[in-house]
Amino acid sequence: MTTTVPIERITSKIYLIRDQKVMLDRELAELYGVETKALKQAVKRNTVRFPEDFMFELTKHEFDNLRWNLIFSYGIYKARCGIAHRIYL
Numbered sequence: 001m002t003t004t005v006p007i008e009r010i011t012s013k014i015y016l017i018r019d020q021k022v023m024l025d026r027e028l029a030e031l032y033g034v035e036t037k038a039l040k041q042a043v044k045r046n047t048v049r050f051p052e053d054f055m056f057e058l059t060k061h062e063f064d065n066l067r068w069n070l071i072f073s074y075g076i077y078k079a080r081c082g083i084a085h086r087i088y089l
Contacts, residue, residue, distance in 0.1 A: 005031060015069075017062060025055070 013027040029039040043055055058066065 015066065017058070017066070 010031065013023050013031075014021050015023070025039060026036045029036040032039065034042075040055075043050055
């Protein structure tokens, strides 16, 4: 059975970084119903199936800016709970 995800749920998880529209690894994994670790492993094991720029790691400066924006958008609790480690987009 396939479940349709409302477009608003997807668009609310898209950020503009490096002039590209991106999603956080954890939010993409959530949409697919898998753990973030499993999504990253699948991409790394099947690199030929994904474009070269499918995933990149944020710099410390980008990470700090994103985290600051999430604090304002979602509140300190949510921003602290989900992104204390390296983020891939």
